[in-house]
Amino acid sequence: xxxxxxxxxxxxxxxxxxxxxxxxxxxxxxxxxxxxxxxxxxxxxxxxxxxxxxxxxxxxxxxxxxxxxxxxxxxxxxxxxxxxxxxxxxxxxxxxxxxxxxxxxxxxxxxxxxxxxxxxxxxxxxxxxxxxxxxxxxxxxxxxxxxxxxxxxxxxxxxxxxxxxxxxxxxxxxxxxxxxxxxxxxxxxxxxxxxxxxxxxxxxxxxxxxxxxxxxxxxxxxxxxxxxxxxxxxxxxxxxxxxxxxxxxxxxxxxxxxxxxxxxxxxxxxxxxxxxxxxxxxxxxxxxxxxxxxxxxxxxxxxxxxxxxxxxxxxxxxxxxxxxxxxxxxxxxxxxxxxxxxxxxxxxxxxxxxxxxxxxxxxxxxxxxxxxxxxxxxxxxxxxxxxxxxxxxxxxxxxxxxxxxxxxxxxxxxxxxxxxxx
Amino acid sequence: xxxxxxxxxxxxxxxxxxxxxxxxxxxxxxxxxxxxxxxxxxxxxxxxxxxxxxxxxxxxxxxxxxxxxxxxxxxxxxxxxxxxxxxxxxxxxxxxxxxxxxxxxxxxxxxxxxxxxxxxxxxxxxxxxxxxxxxxxxxxxxxxxxxxxxxxxxxxxxxxxxxxxxxxxxxxxxxxxxxxxxxxxxxxxxxxxxxxxxxxxxxxxxxxxxxxxxxxxxxxxxxxxxxxxxxxxxxxxxxxxxxxxxxxxxxxxxxxxxxxxxxxxxxxxxxxxxxxxxxxxxxxxxxxxxxxxxxxxxxxxxxxxxxxxxxxxxxxxxxxxxxxxxxxxxxxxxxxxxxxxxxxxxxxxxxxxxxxxxxxxxxxxxxxxxxxxxxxxxxxxxxxxxxxxxxxxxxxxxxxxxxxxxxxxxxxxxxxxxxxxx
Numbered sequence: 001x002x003x004x005x006x007x008x009x010x011x012x013x014x015x016x017x018x019x020x021x022x023x024x025x026x027x028x029x030x031x032x033x034x035x036x037x038x039x040x041x042x043x044x045x046x047x048x049x050x051x052x053x054x055x056x057x058x059x060x061x062x063x064x065x066x067x068x069x070x071x072x073x074x075x076x077x078x079x080x081x082x083x084x085x086x087x088x089x090x091x092x093x094x095x096x097x098x099x100x101x102x103x104x105x106x107x108x109x110x111x112x113x114x115x116x117x118x119x120x121x122x123x124x125x126x127x128x129x130x131x132x133x134x135x136x137x138x139x140x141x142x143x144x145x146x147x148x149x150x151x152x153x154x155x156x157x158x159x160x161x162x163x164x165x166x167x168x169x170x171x172x173x174x175x176x177x178x179x180x181x182x183x184x185x186x187x188x189x190x191x192x193x194x195x196x197x198x199x200x201x202x203x204x205x206x207x208x209x210x211x212x213x214x215x216x217x218x219x220x221x222x223x224x225x226x227x228x229x230x231x232x233x234x235x236x237x238x239x240x241x242x243x244x245x246x247x248x249x250x251x252x253x254x255x256x257x258x259x260x261x262x263x264x265x266x267x268x269x270x271x272x273x274x275x276x277x278x279x280x281x282x283x284x285x286x287x288x289x290x291x292x293x294x295x296x297x298x299x300x301x302x303x304x305x306x307x308x309x310x311x312x313x314x315x316x317x318x319x320x321x322x323x324x325x326x327x328x329x330x331x332x333x334x335x336x337x338x339x340x341x342x343x344x345x346x347x348x349x350x351x352x353x354x355x356x357x358x359x360x361x362x363x364x365x366x367x368x369x370x371x372x373x374x375x376x377x378x379x380x381x382x383x384x385x386x387x388x389x390x391x392x393x394x395x396x397x398x399x400x401x402x403x404x405x406x407x408x409x410x411x412x413x414x415x416x417x418x419x420x421x422x
Numbered sequence: 423x424x425x426x427x428x429x430x431x432x433x434x435x436x437x438x439x440x441x442x443x444x445x446x447x448x449x450x451x452x453x454x455x456x457x458x459x460x461x462x463x464x465x466x467x468x469x470x471x472x473x474x475x476x477x478x479x480x481x482x483x484x485x486x487x488x489x490x491x492x493x494x495x496x497x498x499x500x501x502x503x504x505x506x507x508x509x510x511x512x513x514x515x516x517x518x519x520x521x522x523x524x525x526x527x528x529x530x531x532x533x534x535x536x537x538x539x540x541x542x543x544x545x546x547x548x549x550x551x552x553x554x555x556x557x558x559x560x561x562x563x564x565x566x567x568x569x570x571x572x573x574x575x576x577x578x579x580x581x582x583x584x585x586x587x588x589x590x591x592x593x594x595x596x597x598x599x600x601x602x603x604x605x606x607x608x609x610x611x612x613x614x615x616x617x618x619x620x621x622x623x624x625x626x627x628x629x630x631x632x633x634x635x636x637x638x639x640x641x642x643x644x645x646x647x648x649x650x651x652x653x654x655x656x657x658x659x660x661x662x663x664x665x666x667x668x669x670x671x672x673x674x675x676x677x678x679x680x681x682x683x684x685x686x687x688x689x690x691x692x693x694x695x696x697x698x699x700x701x702x703x704x705x706x707x708x709x710x711x712x713x714x715x716x717x718x719x720x721x722x723x724x725x726x727x728x729x730x731x732x733x734x735x736x737x738x739x740x741x742x743x744x745x746x747x748x749x750x751x752x753x754x755x756x757x758x759x760x761x762x763x764x765x766x767x768x769x770x771x772x773x774x775x776x777x778x779x780x781x782x783x784x785x786x787x788x789x790x791x792x793x794x795x796x797x798x799x800x801x802x803x804x805x806x807x808x809x810x811x812x813x814x815x816x817x818x819x820x821x822x823x824x825x826x827x828x829x830x831x832x833x834x835x836x837x838x839x840x841x842x843x844x
Contacts, residue, residue: 037561037565037835037836037837038835038837051478053478054476054477054478054479054834055476055834055836055838056473056475056476056834056835056836057476059834059836061609061835061836063606063609064609064835067608067609068608073611074568074609075568075569076565076568076837077569094569095569095571128836128838129838132838139459143498146496146498147497147499149517184485186490187483187485187486187489187496188485189495412476412477412478412481413459413478413486414459414460414477414483414550415458415459415460415498416477416550416551416554
């Protein structure tokens with residue numbers, strides 16, 4: 001048996017890696033298990049989806065991140081079961097792994113709210129493969145428009161619907177609008193790419209609901225300035241290969257679109273179900289597992305749950321949102337708790353929120369200070385580069401952005417993978 | 423009908439794009455047709471295959487390269503037929519395109535010398551998808567070795583066979599050896615990546631046969647210093663999922679290897695067959711189409727053949743080799759010939775050859791001057807960056823290399839796509 005023991009972390013996302021780094025630095029025995037060989041910097045996935053960055057720019061090999069810990073170990077495998085009493089994990093195509101302490105940080109995946117039949121038509125935005133698929137769909141739509149002579153059909157090809165007005169949806173809609181208004185503007189002969197219509201659909205009453213209302217309004221104005229249409233209070237009731245059915249203010253309507261992208265919802269990853277089942281854990285409506293203020297499973301000091309899978313209490317009665325900074329802080333906290341460096345309850349230090357709409361346009365909420373436009377965009381760029389560098393010295397991304405900023409070009413506009421139908 | 427007329431170029435590789443750029447600059451009406459939306463800088467594909475660069479770093483959208491020509495047009499489609507008398511091209515899922523002058527520059531594809539059943543086991547090195555697949559195979563082999571306890575089986579996983587001792591095979595073998603000896607050296611716990619054995623198989627009597635013998639010998643020494651094994655005079659007689667059968671000096675032998683990569687041969691792309699058939703063209707043993715000294719089809723002033731598809735006469739009776747600089751010069755030449763700027767026969771100006779083996783190691787043959795080691799490597803870096811910048815301002819690659827050089831890291835080590843069996 002492949003006995004790892006020590007601390008075993010399932011998931012190499014923000015939560016898992018921050019925990020691993022703190023533990024490794026203290027010389028603890030740590031094993032990180034992930035299905036993929038790389039950590040993905042998800043907040044920039046929309047840049048890959050719109051040709052601004054390459055997948056390699058926002059992914060870091062987990063082994064490379066943890067190479068300095070002499071007692072760290074990385075296993076690339078899928079964890080399929082956990083036996084609480086034996087403290088054993090079962091892995092696919094791999095010997096079982098035992099643990100003294102378990103940290104579950106398996107995160108979230110795209111949810112279609114029970115409509116998995118929408119998945120083939122509305123591409124999600126969680127994995128590198130998703131982003132490459134979105135990139136191919138968006139660029140292919142322009143290619144097909146170039147050879148289309150029927151104006152009605154061309155309009156269909158040049159309609160891009162983004163479902164979900166959270167940060168991912170807003171950033172994606174802004175980037176597609178910018179792509180059509182600046183990057184591609186001289187590339188086609190049969191039509192003007194500025195004809196493209198980008199429609200952002202949000203079920204709630206405003207986009208970026210986690211931000212203060214005035215910043216939501218500013219973000220909507222910025223998107224409209226880029227040429228995108230923002231429709232709030234709009235519920236998607238059906239998705240098919242040719243568009244979406246929506247209901248707004250009681251009225252049913254159809255939007256024909258060749259490209260529908262899904263940034264509307266997430267649910268916990270599958271291993272979360274196994275953990276909940278095996279430990280008999282309590283879950284909230286979003287299937288997140290309820291944890292103590294030390295981020296352990298109630299009654300189980302040897303099992304921590306962090307990141308998008310955890311329902312940790314925030315200020316007031318609100319649970320903490322599923323954001324990268326929350327996962328990072330939770331990861332660092334549980335590592336310190338395991339090392340005996342803290343016994344205080346976990347408290348999330350909210351350093352503020354940022355969402356970017358396009359070149360020079362972003363919104364920023366630092367609690368006391370709120371701002372938008374160029375200063376917010378500038379801060380956003382530096383915060384994200386800071387995170388990237390912390391993991392993997394990806395100074396390159398900064399250079400790439402500097403170039404893109406000056407030239408308004410997006411260099412990674414490849415259509416790869418299986419060809420689309422049509 | 424989608425009448426393009428003017429000059430129509432099939433293929434957006436080095437030959438096609440150089441022709442298009444010269445014609446566009448002169449204000450001519452030019453249409454470029456390619457199946458893909460990007461030009462691929464193939465000489466650096468092995469860097470993608472070994473995690474040094476991302477696909478976006480070596481690919482440029484064809485539309486972006488040609489955006490400045492107001493009378494240039496780019497069609498992303500597959501050309502399936504040509505009617506010589508009507509001067510019409512038939513495209514898949516697209517209206518026919520007429521031409522006044524046709525330039526065929528469709529290049530080459532991987533050839534298994536009649537053994538297409540080897541293809542699933544011996545990944546080729548011609549497309550971005552090939553390179554991503556090679557990268558996944560190589561990195562997966564290390565991942566699987568980490569969880570393998572049987573030492574015999576681990577040895578099998580850590581054996582990498584590269585078939586073909588031309589520049590691509592040499593560069594690939596050198597990069598894999600370097601990956602295992604430097605980049606990955608601290609990443610694994612269960613084994614030492616330096617155990618990996620990289621075997622380069624060449625049927626001829628020396629590697630890099632297009633170079634002078636002393637440089638071939640130097641390249642072999644450099645590869646051996648990196649830890650690769652070079653076996654010349656070795657014919658591959660069979661490839662399966664677990665390795666290759668070879669014959670060397672009359673002795674049959676089996677090499678067990680989890681990863682077999684194919685850089686041994688190319689043949690002309692499929693559209694070359696159609697052209698040869700429709701025009702009744704003469705072809706050589708490698709299926710290249712014989713052209714006049716103006717690079718036209720004999721008896722057909724309206725059809726030019728350039729690049730890997732053309733069998734153009736070189737100095738003496740030797741045909742010109744299938745190299746990027748040959749295709750570039752042919753492309754520029756036919757454009758000038760079409761514009762009436764030259765009527766002299768095409769003459770290839772050989773500026774020399776370069777092949778890189780690893781960090782600080784390369785061989786260079788400039789005709790009069792021959793050198794190897796760091797000076798050749800340095801020249802190689804600058805020549806390649808020069809070409810990249812000419813197309814697409816990819817200054818980034820330079821920055822990336824500078825970083826990789828200092829840190830000995832390879833940042834784009836992602837395993838993506840469908841999971842491997844096992």
